[in-house]
Amino acid sequence: MLKRIVRNFSWMMFSEILSQLMAFLLVVVAARYLGDIGLGQFSFALAFAETVFIFADFGLNAWFIREASREPSKSYVYLSNINGIRTVAGIVCFIAVLIMGVISGMSNDKLIVTMLLSGGLFLALLTSGMRCIFAAYEQMSFMAFEKIIKTGGNLLIGFAVLHYGYGVIAFTFATLLSYVLAFLFVLAVSKGKFVGFGFRFDMNVWQEIIKASVPFWLQGMIMQLQQRSGILILSFLKGDAVTGWFSVADQLVRSLYFIPMNLVTAVFPAMSKLFGRADDSLKKVFTKTWDYLFIIILPIAVGSTLLGPRIIEFFYKSRFVESGIILQVLIWSQVFLFLNYLLGYYLISIHRQKVIVLSSGIATIANIVLNFTLVPFYSYIGTAIAAIIAGAIDFGVMMLNISGDYRRVVLISTIKPVICGIIMGVFVFLLRDLHIIYLVPAAAVVYFIFLVLLGVIGKEESNLIRMIWKKS
Numbered sequence: 295m296l297k298r299i300v301r302n303f304s305w306m307m308f309s310e311i312l313s314q315l316m317a318f319l320l321v322v323v324a325a326r327y328l329g330d331i332g333l334g335q336f337s338f339a340l341a342f343a344e345t346v347f348i349f350a351d352f353g354l355n356a357w358f359i360r361e362a363s364r365e366p367s368k369s370y371v372y373l374s375n376i377n378g379i380r381t382v383a384g385i386v387c388f389i390a391v392l393i394m395g396v397i398s399g400m401s402n403d404k405l406i407v408t409m410l411l412s413g414g415l416f417l418a419l420l421t422s423g424m425r426c427i428f429a430a431y432e433q434m435s436f437m438a439f440e441k442i443i444k445t446g447g448n449l450l451i452g453f454a455v456l457h458y459g460y461g462v463i464a465f466t467f468a469t470l471l472s473y474v475l476a477f478l479f480v481l482a483v484s485k486g487k488f489v490g491f492g493f494r495f496d497m498n499v500w501q502e503i504i505k506a507s508v509p510f511w512l513q514g515m516i517m518q519l520q521q522r523s524g525i526l527i528l529s530f531l532k533g534d535a536v537t538g539w540f541s542v543a544d545q546l547v548r549s550l551y552f553i554p555m556n557l558v559t560a561v562f563p564a565m566s567k568l569f570g571r572a573d574d575s576l577k578k579v580f581t582k583t584w585d586y587l588f589i590i591i592l593p594i595a596v597g598s599t600l601l602g603p604r605i606i607e608f609f610y611k612s613r614f615v616e617s618g619i620i621l622q623v624l625i626w627s628q629v630f631l632f633l634n635y636l637l638g639y640y641l642i643s644i645h646r647q648k649v650i651v652l653s654s655g656i657a658t659i660a661n662i663v664l665n666f667t668l669v670p671f672y673s674y675i676g677t678a679i680a681a682i683i684a685g686a687i688d689f690g691v692m693m694l695n696i697s698g699d700y701r702r703v704v705l706i707s708t709i710k711p712v713i714c715g716i717i718m719g720v721f722v723f724l725l726r727d728l729h730i731i732y733l734v735p736a737a738a739v740v741y742f743i744f745l746v747l748l749g750v751i752g753k754e755e756s757n758l759i760r761m762i763w764k765k766s
Contacts, residue, residue: 309438310552313445320449321545322609324465327456330538330614336462337541338529339408341522346391347415348518350383351422353510354503358426360566360642361506370489373423375499377492380419388412403463410466414473421473424480427488434560436483443479448472509647513638516654520661520684524677527665532673540674542610543602543620550594550628554587554635565643577700580640584633584704585711589750591632592715593741597734598625600722604730616674623678630685637692646695653691657684714744 325333354376362369391412395405421440428436451468484491525544529537561583568576598605602625603618610617638650661684668676693701718741725733745751 305434305438307552307556309441310556313441314549314552316445316449318545318549320445320452321542323453323456325538325542325610325614328462328465330535332462332538333541334529334534334536334538335404336407336466337525337537337544338534339404339466340411341525341529343391343408343411343415345518345522345526346394347384347387347412347419348515350380350387350416350419351511351514352379352383352504353507353512353514354379355422355426355510357503357507357510358423359562362427364566369427370492371494371499372503373427373489374492374494375496375503376423377420378495379500379503380423381493384416384419388416403461406463407466410463410470414470417473417477421477421480424484424488424491427484428480436480436487440476440480444472444476447475509651510642512651513647513654516651516658520654520658520688523658523662524665524681527662528669528674528677531669536674539614539616540620540677542606542614542617543624543678546605546621547624547628550591551631553590554632557583557587558635558639562639562643565640569644576643577703580636580700581703581707583636585707585750587632587636588629588708589711589745591629592711593718593738595625595629596715596719597722597737598622600719600726601730601733608730620674620678623675624681627678627681627685630682630689634685634688634692637689637696640696641692649692649695653688653695656691657688660684660687710748710750711745714741714748714750717741717744 321333324336328336358372358376362372388409391408392405395408400408425437425440428434448469448471451471452465455464455468481491525537525540528540561579565576565579568579599622602620602622603615606614606618606621641647641649661680664680664683665677668680670676672679718737721740722733722737725736728736742751
């Protein structure tokens with residue numbers, strides 16, 4: 295089982311590292327060509343469309359992966375009916391975006407951008423069902439290829455339209471085409487190697503699926519509001535330029551999502567299967583995953599706080615100097631997000647998804663209230679602070695609802711990495727005048743050395759790293 299998890303994680307890490315690199319390059323290019331206002335318009339439109347389309351998701355992905363991994367024979371029945379549900383819901387959401395855009399008085403350009411992105415998100419709904427088949431059958435290589443095709447297509451077409459002088463609408467159309475490419479790829483693979491693709495409108499199955507997935511849907515909807523409400527409120531209160539500054543830092547922070555997403559996706563089928571066993575296999579998978587996530591995110595947070603403005607200046611020059619300040623604060627929301635991903639999927643694997651709805655709901659309400667309270671006075675910094683507090687609330691509620699034994703083990707395991715992070719931070723501060731091209735790798739080496747010296751990384755971790763390296 296460990297080898298299978300490592301293989302799947304290696305595939306997903308490979309694709310995500312490559313995809314995030316391409317996505318990052320695309321944002322750098324878009325920021326330089328479109329400017330803060332153009333990037334702000336695109337970011338608002340994407341956040342708005344994603345927030346509406348979460349209502350068409352119904353939280354079916356996590357539920358579908360769990361059920362298909364346990365009963366593969368029902369995969370096609372579930373998939374075809376999920377496609378039917380999402381098609382109807384997606385059409386409703388598409389129309390709703392159009393109506394709300396017109397009523398709210400969006401400019402013609404912003405409305406066109408929003409509707410093009412809505413079309414892409416509609417295709418993404420159908421794509422995600424087939425991606426779940428790949429995950430349930432633990433064939434992550436196909437998910438990896440889909441990610442590379444989508445992001446690579448977006449980079450190539452997006453760079454081309456910007457290079458030849460086209461604006462934000464053409465850039466958005468390039469994004470839509472990338473969704474089309476991804477859909478066609480997973481369609482071909484699903485029909486050729488797995489259960490196929492189709493639409494069913496069996497009301498009895500719809501009722502079964504929707505009833506079972508409601509907690510997942512509420513969780514996804516609440517999480518989307520929690521993650522995107524900040525940009526929406528910031529755009530409403532401060533305008534497109536400030537939204538563009540925040541989006542640059544936010545994109546850097548969001549580019550880290552692939553680490554918890556793919557690691558937890560790789561272990562989620564295993565956690566689901568291990569639930570109910572008498573031994574401590576589930577506990578071991580959970581605690582090891584926690585350790586790896588925390589070890590990865592801590593030095594990134596410390597380094598970004600100390601070097602945020604210099605990182606932004608290195609990639610975006612002085613045009614987005616405000617984004618460096620945002621990055622220094624916003625990065626700490628990722629510490630909670632990394633661990634919250636694991637906590638959430640662990641609770642799903644043991645059938646306690648209602649706890650996630652509760653924790654996410656409280657955190658989302660706090661995030662929205664804090665944004666409306668802080669943004670008028672502190673602008674983009676208020677949005678960043680609200681994200682951190684909301685993540686901490688979500689973390690606290692979920693932690694209180696896992697086993698006390700689990701809680702004690704993982705909290706104790708964070709002590710040594712924190713010591714290593716502090717030592718690395720002192721190293722960075724003392725050598726802060728060194729160019730970041732040299733300082734960042736040197737700091738990483740210092741952090742790794744102290745992880746080894748303090749026994750955080752031992753023989754088991756060394757063997758795991760070698761396995762990942764060989765699989766990659």
